[in-house]
Amino acid sequence: MSRTVYVNGQYLPETEATLSIFDRGILFADAVYEVTAVLDGGLVDFDAHMRRLARSLGELDIPAPCSDETLLEIHRELLRRNGLREGLIYLQVSRGAAERDFLMPDEPTPSLVLFTQEKALLESPTAKRGIRVITVPDQRWRRCDIKTTQLLYPSMAKTEAVRHGADDAWMVHEGTVTEGTSNNAYIVEPDGTVVTRQLSEAILHGITRSAVLAYAREAGVPIRERAFTVAEAKQAAEAFITSATSLVTPVINIDGHDIGGGTPGPVVRRIRELYIEESRRRLLAADHRSR
Template sequence: MSRIVYVNGEFLPEDEAKISVFDRGFLFADAIYEVSTVLQGKLVDNAAHLARLQRSVDALNMGLPCSLEEIEAIQLEMLKRNDINEGGLYLQVTRGAADRDFAFPKDSKPSLVMFTQSRPVIDTAAAQNGISVVTTPDIRWQRRDIKTVGLLPASMAKQTALDAGANDAWLVEDGFITEGTSNNAHIVTKDGVLLTRALSNKILHGITRKAVLALAEETGITVEERSFTPDEVSNAAEAFITSASMFVTPVVTFNGEPIVDGKPGKVAKRLRELYIAFALKSLK
């Protein structure tokens, strides 16, 4: 049975879903998105994702087609119609359809699209064994704090990593790590300090990142928000990523070399446990 997707007011089988060729999300990547994780058929920390959705559309002077409350009601209906237990729910808002022009149209109606993806979230090989990461130059635009669908540079970096036999890429700009292709980057120094880049327009303001840093501080881990270099990663006690789809996942190999013994570290494993407990409490 095909998935049921949502397109501008209609719940449809995925093979019947259509959107205008003039939609600005298609023509200009003039669109933003959010991905909420699904556990036990419910959404994880969804209020935070909807708040970021509002922040993103505001930053682009883009309206929403309906209220956040109505959007969440559609999300919950999507979960029911697709009978999804574990995975993700993708949501995309575009500026809508208008004749092709670089200027923002004045009378277009925003488009809203959603679909679900079933996949393991808690019990994964990546969580158990860790992932490998290589570095590649960060060639993205300068407003990475806005969660737009303009993901071609990130996709290219991901493919570069896969072609090199790694799982993901950490992006480097001016000699410092910015973030991963679809995740925030973190290391733990040999002194036990958790380092992660400070929030700015250079990185996405990760929802999972925010929760994990709060959990780390509650646990007594010292958190320092500052930029760090690839050399600091190579010399770290641990490294890990955070994202909505992968929670806390250890990085065990960096640029072809193991981090310490090449096994998931205790801080990453503990923070993953704590985040899973947090996620289960946040379900809606």
């Protein structure tokens, strides 16, 4: 059955949704996006996603298409119309349609697109078995902190990984891991310390990353934010990724080297449980407050 999507003020069947061929998101990838996880019919970390959206728009000087309150209403209406209980909502804001020119228009009218995707997040097969990654050079533009739709290289890297029998790729810059193709990367040291790269323009400031680190610290899990090498990763006790699309997922093999015996480890399993439990608790509390 066709989904209902949202395009520039209209709820439409996906087969009827259109966007101008002159939209700068199409011509220049002049657009930003957010993906919000949906659990139990609720929007996980929605406010944090809206704050990051505002930051991305500000960095590119794209006007906000509407208020956060309106965006929340659109998200909720899409959940209702599509009956989505678990999965994702994708949101994209471009600078809008204009005659093709490298010079950005002075007074753009942004385009706004949203759609839902059903996906098993809680009972994800990859979360149970773990994923295999390869390492590739990080050849993206150097403003990875802005969540733009310039995703061709990450798409190429993930495709290369699958062709090599893996699930994803970790990108490497000057000898250290930056992040995965669509996720933040972590290792676990033998003493149980979780290590992940510090925030900078080299990586996306992940919303799931922020929540996971906060919940882990509250639970007493030691955290170190620093860069780590591929060699360190291959010698780690455990490894994992986080994102709205994967929540917390173990990494069990890097470049053909098994991590932690090639099976998901206890630290990653605990962190995944913490994240899901706390996310669901907060969604339930928010639902009670809204009644």
